[in-house]
Amino acid sequence: MAMTITEFQASAREFVAEAITQNIPQWEQEGTYPLDLHNRAADWKLLQLGHDDYDQMLADAERQAFWLAELTRAGSQAMAMGLASHMVSLTALRHGNQQVFEDVAEQVVSGEKLIVMALTEPGAGSDLRAISSRVEQHCDGSLHFSGEKKFICNGSRADFFITAAYYQNELSLFLVEREPETTHADDLHCIGWYGLPVSSITFTNARAALIGEVGEAAKILRKALAKERLNLAVMSNASAKSILEYAGKYSTERMVQGKPLYKKQAILHKIATMSTQLKVSEAYVEKCFQALKERDLTDEETCIAKNFAVAALEEAANQCVHICGAAGCLQHTLVERTYRDAKILSLGGGSTEIMNEIIGRGLLRPFIKMKD
Ligand SMILES: Cc1cc2nc3c(=O)[nH]c(=O)nc-3n(C[C@H](O)[C@H](O)[C@H](O)COP(=O)(O)OP(=O)(O)OC[C@H]3O[C@@H](n4cnc5c(N)ncnc54)[C@H](O)[C@@H]3O)c2cc1C
Structure with missing residues (x-):
């Protein structure tokens, strides 16, 4: 059953106090928070913001803001990026196939899998038109993504990537699922957000699904x-x-x-x-x-x-x-x-x-x- 706003806020506060705050110094020193934190947050229904309906979840800016603020107030922005940024990725994925969206959303809000936004490349940050990743269609109709993405939060352990590439000469958005033979990650060490692994990801012919229409990335x-x-x-x-x-x-x-x-x-x-x-x-x-x-x-x-x-x-x-x-x-x-x-x-x-x-x-x- 869906939580009321009061129940959600109380749970978010309690979870952060119980499972996060005292661990921040250790996770910052280790360079990562434990992955099972997603399962634990999911058990409290926090990854879905206390909603059962995904559209209500994505539309609930008030709960999203509360969750982000509580996580940040625990003492590290890394926690907010780790446990709340899936809403941004799912907002993009909502423009794609309904069944794919629901399957992925279910796995993400249950804490089973991680989804991240992977747009930036070594040669393309502010200017996404400079992206050099490419998607090609194989004879069987399947789409395959190749390119390097850089500075990706939780990139080394993400299961799904919302990412952009040129396809039929137009900048388009794709969902790529991690597979060991097509996805390789290298750790990067940044000035801050120590509790969150940041990575460079190389995709080689990784299977991809188009989100929306060709050319609709922007x-x-x-x-x-x-x-x-x-x-x-x-x-x-x-x-x-x-x-x-x-x-x-x-x-x-x-x-x-x-x-x-x-x-x-x-x-x-x-x-x-x-x-x-x-x-x-x-x-x-x-x-x-x-x-x-x-x-x-x-x-x-x-x-x-x-x-x-x-x-x-x-x-x-x-x-x-x-x-x-x-x-x-x-x-x-x-x-x-x-x-x-x-x-x-x-x-x-x-x-x-x-x-x-x-x-x-x-x-x-x-x-x-x-x-x-
Ligand atoms: C810790 C960390 C985590 C990140 N996580 C992610 C992630 O999960 N997913 C992801 O896709 N990306 C991620 N990023 C990348 C981030 O989105 C980029 O750093 C950002 O978009 C800027 O791109 P850039 O670093 O290539 O800088 P550039 O675009 O090369 O810009 C360099 C400088 O030039 C300035 N500049 C650029 N264009 C203009 C202009 N038109 N006019 C004036 N000045 C300009 C910029 O403001 C900046 O000061 C992360 C970055 C960091 C540091």
Whole structure:
């Protein structure tokens, strides 16, 4: 039976407190969280956001935001990427064959299998038109995917990949299933998100299924990427809130010249400024979720939400480490981890500059001639 929102929120909180929070330092040091965490989260119906119906699950932005924030507040953005980003992949897959979607969704929300988005290539990040992966049709009609994808979260242990390639000279979206003989992964080590394996994946003639129509990659990804960008804004806000609390508390305990640190106006004003940025960011993201419910969220709004939230987090991470002094530079403290993780958010899901392109063009659209 489907959970009510209150039941879902209580379960999400309890699961994160019980199964995740205390393990973050160990998983960060080991470079991965255990795969069976997906099964455990599935047992609590959290991977399906407490819904039985997949369309309701994908449409429930409120629960998705809550789940992401709880996972992030556990102390690492890696957990949010690991246990909540399947919603973005499934949003893209929803445009494909209904039976395939249902089969894959069932295996993913039951924690049996992992699905990831694998778009980026060594030569194509922001500019997906530069993708060099190719799909070919064999004599028996089957489609086969060849190419290299890079910086893929959970790539080394994913079972399904939503990925893009040129097929019949058009950029199209595909579902590829891992097979040992066609899929090879190499680990990469990034600046942050230590608890999440990131990989380079080489596909050689891997069986592929077209999602949507030939040439529809951009159209389908637009919706999925909008969801990803809002997710990253939620993660930014949740991280900023955690480190503000951490550094704020530190400033009340750390004594300088016989008084708590926060009594220095320079420190108190830093905290006030960060708090202001966070509140504004939270309010804007909330407005975006409201618009999403009413189905009139624009690409520009999504990009503004991501850019503002990420910039607020980057500044907060920098300042919170500073407020904590050398103690903030210690490895595996919350502020140190968040300082490293924050950098990734301004690149992943579309970089700050790409967001600005969309925002700027949106604003100028009425004035730009068609030929521009
Ligand atoms: C930890 C991590 C996890 C990731 N996980 C995934 C994943 O699971 N799946 C996936 O597909 N990808 C993933 N990525 C890749 C991510 O989506 C890309 O890093 C991002 O799209 C940017 O591409 P790029 O790194 O190739 O940078 P580039 O596109 O080469 O950009 C380099 C710089 O140039 C700037 N730039 C590019 N174009 C313009 C422009 N038109 N105008 C002005 N400036 C521009 C960019 O903003 C950036 O600062 C991940 C990345 C990281 C670091």
